[in-house]
Amino acid sequence: MEFHSFEIRQAALSLLRGGTKNADVARQLNVPLGTVGYWKHKDRAKRGECPGRRARDCARCDGVPLDRLAYAYLLGLYLGDGHISRYSGHRTWSLMITLDDHWPGIQDEAEAALKAVFPRHSTCRVRVKGAHNIKVYSTHLPCMFPQHGPGRKHERLIALAPWQQEIVEQHPWEFVRGLIHSDGCRLTNWTVRNGKRYEYPRYWFTNVSDDIRGLFTDTLDRLGVVWTNCTRHGKPYNVSVARKASVALMDAHIGPKY
Incomplete structure (x- = not known):
């Protein structure tokens, strides 16, 4: 791996901040294009300008509208068969709800609820033996499901946050449906x-x-x-x-x- 001096990096950042394109900076300073892109990404993240990080798509962090009916149902599904995780070193979390293939209608309803609660994020289905994992990826999953934590759910305290309790009281049947489903x-x-x-x-x-x-x-x-x-x-x-x-x-x- 080739290391570049502090002066070269600062010169690159100065050009990038001035609007010079990544490819032109790489050419002028004889630095790999990927390295320039990485420097730019880290610099913008440090200054709070990283693309995607400031996207307003979280009902808890950004106050965007939340489909409360769909959330009540999704909360029931999550508490029953849901699991939040992320790969080591990754910033994005995934929510996976495992549902039996005997009930394809419930799989459809679960995916529709994911899309309603996370409209800016794509969903997917992963086939496993006798079932499908219905998934969505978002950096804000721990915000939306504060019950997430290390270990199995029955090994830790599970209590609703006040804002979640308010939603359940507003849409109790949807919450019960999610748990039954x-x-x-x-x-x-x-x-x-x-x-x-x-x-x-x-x-x-x-x-x-x-x-x-x-x-x-x-x-x-x-x-x-x-x-x-x-x-x-x-x-x-x-x-x-x-x-x-x-x-x-x-x-x-x-x-x-x-």
Whole structure:
């Protein structure tokens, strides 16, 4: 690797700041074009002029309008099956929501929600065994989902920020839909009474995090949905909605996966 003196770099920056094109600077100073571009990028970033860094596209940092309905649904999906990460040394974060291929309609709805919440960013789908990862990239993902942190969700505190709680209270059914679409289902249970088999519908939500289950049940309480906690094998990870009136209420706003 060839190193250039401080004087050469300063001369290049002086020319660049004066409007000289990268190629002309490289020619005049006998410096590789890529090096000139790198110097220019670092100089503009240092002065707060780096292209893209000042793009106003974050509802939290820049105050741009937020589709609150779509966000409530997306928040439920994220808490259920979402994961935020970035490669080592990279500035941009990725949000990945893993959804089963049995429910292509939910995959479509998840991608539509990503596009509504992050309209300036492209989305993509990555095929994995039996499912697709629905993804979006943005430097502002930790701003929009402050629940992100090291380790698994059930190993750390999960609590909504006041602005998120306000959105959930404004659009509670969308939040519940996101949680059901990620970690829940509508199924048919059966029992035998007096020698006869009876079938009845039930909504089921399973999540290892006590905090996430608490957010789910607290929202159900505000909506007037009766639920019970089901402990299986000593683990209280399941929430059931089985009363007829409550199932009808859930059917009116959520319904089966599709």
